[in-house]
Amino acid sequence: MIKRNFVINGTLKFVxxxxxxxxxxxxxxxxxxxxxxxxxxxxxGSCSVLVDGDVVRSCIKKAKxxxxxxxxxxxxxxxxxxxxxxxxxxxxxxxxxxxCTPGFLMSAKALLQANPNPTRQEVRDWFNKHRxxxxxxGYTHTLWIGTRVGLSIMKQENPGTFINYKSLHSAYHxxxxxxxxxxxxxxxxxxxxxxxxxxx
Numbered sequence: 594m595i596k597r598n599f600v601i602n603g604t605l606k607f608v609x610x611x612x613x614x615x616x617x618x619x620x621x622x623x624x625x626x627x628x629x630x631x632x633x634x635x636x637x638g639s640c641s642v643l644v645d646g647d648v649v650r651s652c653i654k655k656a657k658x659x660x661x662x663x664x665x666x667x668x669x670x671x672x673x674x675x676x677x678x679x680x681x682x683x684x685x686x687x688x689x690x691x692x693c694t695p696g697f698l699m700s701a702k703a704l705l706q707a708n709p710n711p712t713r714q715e716v717r718d719w720f721n722k723h724r725x726x727x728x729x730x731g732y733t734h735t736l737w738i739g740t741r742v743g744l745s746i747m748k749q750e751n752p753g754t755f756i757n758y759k760s761l762h763s764a765y766h767x768x769x770x771x772x773x774x775x776x777x778x779x780x781x782x783x784x785x786x787x788x789x790x791x792x793x
Contacts (some may be wrong), residue, residue, distance in 0.1 A: 595657055601625075602621035602670030605662075616651035616659060620667060627668035628694040631728075641696035642667050646721045647704045668695040671702075677746035678702060678739070689729035700725050701740045709744065712748035713737050766787065 596609050601623065610619050617640045620628045628651055631639035633685055634651035642651045642759060643666040644659060648753075659665070671679065681687070688694045698722070704719045711719065717739050727736075 597656075598662055598712065599659065600662060602666055608656075612657060613651065614656045616649065616654040616656050616665070619656045620651060620665070625667045625669055627735045629692055629695060631692065635729075636724055636726075637728070638696040638700065638720075638723055640692045641699045641723065643699055643703055644764035646706060648700050650724065654757070662782065664697070668698055671698070678703075678705075681746060682736075682739040683742035685739045685742065687736045689727065693725065693727050696738065697725050697727070699745065701736075704740065705747070706751075707742050709738070716740050768779045 594609050595658055596606050596607070597606060600606075601608075602625075603621075606623070608619060608623070617628050617630050620642065621630075628642060630652050631637040631720035633652050635650040638650060640652040641648050643649070643664075644654075652707050675700075678698055682694065682698065687697070700720060702725050704716065708715060708719075720736070741761065753781075
């Protein structure tokens, strides 16, 4: 039995776990069910959490390898009110069945902390690097817009803002051609992704 102190979602917790336990095992035992175990092999990103600000695939990270007093953040740590990224993902349909969404949100949060103004390609590269995938497919444009709009709301420090498509150009200065591309490709990609296995 291993004993350790971790700061989990801002609260210092004394935890015990077995030698072979993964971080996902530990967090789920603590009731943090946003941590999803999809592939159990570190390939799908559904289990992504932040450890000292870095994206970690918790299904393959051994709890024993996490240092004493490390800060661990899961989706539950984003707060009781909707975080700007959560609101943006909801508003722009960057969710489908929802199983992968907690991992995407944690990964997106780390992305915006590391790169406050990512391009579309940088968002794609980030999610690829951290193995965040959506098995429902058809999500590339909505995830990019969700991440970008989430950043815009965060900068205005107004997490309660609810946005619609018409406000994107005027309020957030997203070029009209990008909005048109989103509206057109959102539906094309859902269809094409469903038959072509569209991945980032």
